[in-house]
Amino acid sequence: xxxxxxxxxxxxxxxxxxxxxxxxxxxxxxxxxxxxxxxxxxxxxxxxxxxxxxxxxxxxxxxxxxxxxxxxxxxxxxxxxxxxxxxxxxxxxxxxxxxxxxxxxxxxxxxxxxxxxxxxxxxxxxxxxxxxxxxxxxxxxxxxxxxxxxxxxxxxxxxxxxxxxxxxxxxxxxxxxxxxxxxxxxxxxxxxxxxxxxxxxxxxxxxxxxxxxxxxxxxxxxxxxxxxxxxxxxxxxxxxxxxxxxxxxxxxxxxxxxxxxxxxxxxxxxxxxxxxxxxxxxxxxxxxxxxxxxxxxxxxxxxxxxxxxxxxxxxxxxxxxxxxxx
Amino acid sequence: xxxxxxxxxxxxxxxxxxxxxxxxxxxxxxxxxxxxxxxxxxxxxxxxxxxxxxxxxxxxxxxxxxxxxxxxxxxxxxxxxxxxxxxxxxxxxxxxxxxxxxxxxxxxxxxxxxxxxxxxxxxxxxxxxxxxxxxxxxxxxxxxxxxxxxxxxxxxxxxxxxxxxxxxxxxxxxxxxxxxxxxxxxxxxxxxxxxxxxxxxxxxxxxxxxxxxxxxxxxxxxxxxxxxxxxxxxxxxxxxxxxxxxxxxxxxxxxxx
Numbered sequence: 243x244x245x246x247x248x249x250x251x252x253x254x255x256x257x258x259x260x261x262x263x264x265x266x267x268x269x270x271x272x273x274x275x276x277x278x279x280x281x282x283x284x285x286x287x288x289x290x291x292x293x294x295x296x297x298x299x300x301x302x303x304x305x306x307x308x309x310x311x312x313x314x315x316x317x318x319x320x321x322x323x324x325x326x327x328x329x330x331x332x333x334x335x336x337x338x339x340x341x342x343x344x345x346x347x348x349x350x351x352x353x354x355x356x357x358x359x360x361x362x363x364x365x366x367x368x369x370x371x372x373x374x375x376x377x378x379x380x381x382x383x384x385x386x387x388x389x390x391x392x393x394x395x396x397x398x399x400x401x402x403x404x405x406x407x408x409x410x411x412x413x414x415x416x417x418x419x420x421x422x423x424x425x426x427x428x429x430x431x432x433x434x435x436x437x438x439x440x441x442x443x444x445x446x447x448x449x450x451x452x453x454x455x456x457x458x459x460x461x462x463x464x465x466x467x468x469x470x471x472x473x474x475x476x477x478x479x480x481x482x483x484x485x486x487x488x489x490x491x492x493x494x495x496x497x498x499x500x501x502x503x504x505x506x507x508x509x510x511x512x513x514x515x516x517x518x519x520x521x522x523x524x525x526x527x528x529x530x531x532x533x534x535x536x537x538x539x540x541x542x543x544x545x546x547x548x549x550x551x552x553x554x555x556x557x558x559x560x561x562x563x564x565x566x567x568x
Numbered sequence: 569x570x571x572x573x574x575x576x577x578x579x580x581x582x583x584x585x586x587x588x589x590x591x592x593x594x595x596x597x598x599x600x601x602x603x604x605x606x607x608x609x610x611x612x613x614x615x616x617x618x619x620x621x622x623x624x625x626x627x628x629x630x631x632x633x634x635x636x637x638x639x640x641x642x643x644x645x646x647x648x649x650x651x652x653x654x655x656x657x658x659x660x661x662x663x664x665x666x667x668x669x670x671x672x673x674x675x676x677x678x679x680x681x682x683x684x685x686x687x688x689x690x691x692x693x694x695x696x697x698x699x700x701x702x703x704x705x706x707x708x709x710x711x712x713x714x715x716x717x718x719x720x721x722x723x724x725x726x727x728x729x730x731x732x733x734x735x736x737x738x739x740x741x742x743x744x745x746x747x748x749x750x751x752x753x754x755x756x757x758x759x760x761x762x763x764x765x766x767x768x769x770x771x772x773x774x775x776x777x778x779x780x781x782x783x784x785x786x787x788x789x790x791x792x793x794x795x796x797x798x799x800x801x802x803x804x805x806x807x808x809x810x811x812x813x814x815x816x817x818x819x820x821x822x823x824x825x
Contacts, residue, residue: 315697315706315707316706319701339728340710340727340728343693343709344697344709344710346694347662347666347693347694347695347696347697347698347701348697348698348700348701348707350663350694350698351666351697351698351701351702352701354663354785355663355785356661356662356663356784356785356786357662357663357692357694357785357786358786359691359692359693359694360691360692367789372789375691376691377689377690377691377791378579378581378585378592378688378689378691379581379688379691380794381581381585381793381794382585382587382592382791382792382793382794383791383792383793383794384788384789384790384791384792385788385789385790385791385792386786386787386788386789387786387787387789388785388786388787389784389785389786389787390785391785426706426736426737427706427708427734427735427736428734428735428736429732429733429734430733430734430735431732431733432727432730432731432732432733433730433731433732433733434730435729435730435731441728441729442728442729443728447824471825488729489712489726489746489747490726490728490729490730490731491729492746495581495603495688496603496604496746497746503824504818504822504824504825514581514582515582518581518688521794522794524822524824525818525822525824526800527814527818528800533802538800538802539800540797540800541800541802542797542800542801542822543800543801543802543803543814543817543818543822544800544801544802544803545802545803545807545810545811545814546802547807547810551807552807552810552811555807555808555811556811556814556815559811559812559815560815560825563815
């Protein structure tokens with residue numbers, strides 16, 4: 243028996259995030275042949291609806307209000323609950339993003355449901371939807387299922403393959419009107435520290451620096467390599483503690499957990515706290531002067547050498563390859 | 569200020585993890601205060617020291633959780649409450665914990681509740697926001713700064729690297745992100761004092777809760793270790809050749825570029 247599943251689409255700078263398409267793919271699994279409904283909340287978000295349908299949503303509901311221009315848990319929960327009340331879903335999927343992490347427990351509390359956070363895989367066993375999620379900072383995994391009520395999950399970016407975009411797909415797009423009231427938290431200002439970069443949690447390529455980068459200046463070659471590869475720059479705790487870069491870049495047990503396709507660790511010793519944040523990356527490259535560094539134990543490929551020599555060479559070579567491809 | 573801190577005792581994930589019969593083996597493992605909850609304890613103490621009031625640390629746990637609560641008292645918290653579910657609950661989840669904490673807090677008239685943004689064992693980050701919603705108060709997650717002026721609160725929050733400045737007011741629940749503060753180590757006099765500070769112990773009965781009221785909504789079917797990674801390859805030769813080889817491996821073998 244198919245389920246009706248709501249999937250929240252999330253936009254950033256007017257574009258849907260990849261994780262939303264991944265969430266639709268997860269939603270399809272949860273639906274088991276039932277209907278997947280995309281939900282868009284914000285100001286003039288209806289224009290994004292077709293793309294959700296092209297990635298697999300059967301139809302889309304939008305909630306638009308000037309008070310929803312910026313995410314607040316009060317505003318978005320009122321909007322999302324209006325959709326829940328209208329549709330009475332049996333499944334809900336969000337991306338495990340800052341927004342998804344913040345909003346999902348509130349929705350789960352309101353509907354009295356369990357919530358399976360940060361899933362990296364959705365499968366079916368004996369007709370039951372089973373999620374896999376990392377625990378103990380990625381050192382183990384659990385298989386978990388919803389016992390009763392709505393099957394509600396958030397999915398970690400970069401882990402669930404989105405469906406192929408089908409531009410011939412069409413579906414109904416309609417608006418739910420909600421009056422958003424009583425916002426108890428007001429965003430006054432947003433400082434875009436990560437403005438020019440690719441978001442770490444969704445990056446396919448991450449170039450990370452440690453104490454070996456030696457200074458703030460030392461992160462420049464890493465940024466150049468990241469730019470060539472369309473990736474993001476990350477850092478170890480050591481580098482953040484030493485003020486080489488902002489804590490927002492920290493990857494590890496405290497800090498962000500990332501699973502890019504390619505992780506290049508430059509001048510990172512590989513303390514266990516750092517490994518907790520990146521060891522599930524698909525391919526890991528270590529560049530370190532110290533051949534005994536622990537990072538080589540988790541790396542697929544290692545170069546024993548000075549990052550200030552190796553990284554610019556990599557950048558140059560990738561530039562050449564890119565130029566040849568054009 | 570009536571300040572509450574939600575604290576979880578966690579397995580130190582620096583420990584080696586082994587699994588027997590679908591369960592994490594924790595015999596002899598080191599247990600700690602969840603590191604994000606340490607930021608919460610530290611911030612609560614600093615706020616109390618600045619504007620007055622009392623800090624109560626609350627944990628849903630087992631007998632052994634008393635140790636982590638004592639540590640929080642040694643850091644400077646005033647009171648601790650252990651809601652001991654050892655005899656009542658076999659398998660709880662975030663719903664279970666949030667429901668119990670809410671039941672405890674509902675008549676406490678807390679001005680400010682602090683929690684970690686996530687626990688490093690379960691890693692779901694749900695309990696704080698769930699509790700706030702059930703108490704009917706606003707919450708802000710992953711905060712890196714808080715200023716309180718009367719009942720007005722100004723907060724800086726980390727959002728995937730960007731930072732948001734938010735105005736809100738008490739009562740409020742916040743979850744703490746790294747960068748908020750540098751948690752202190754308990755001092756020797758602090759440890760001595762902590763032994764005499766009040767530690768209340770409650771069970772579900774004391775909160776008028778039945779086991780069915782807090783029954784988990786999710787069920788863990790299995791726990792397993794990630795597949796062992798094949799040993800990596802450290803390249804050799806002069807650096808320029810290694811760089812060439814690496815690029816060719818990334819393109820042809822790993823196929824990630």
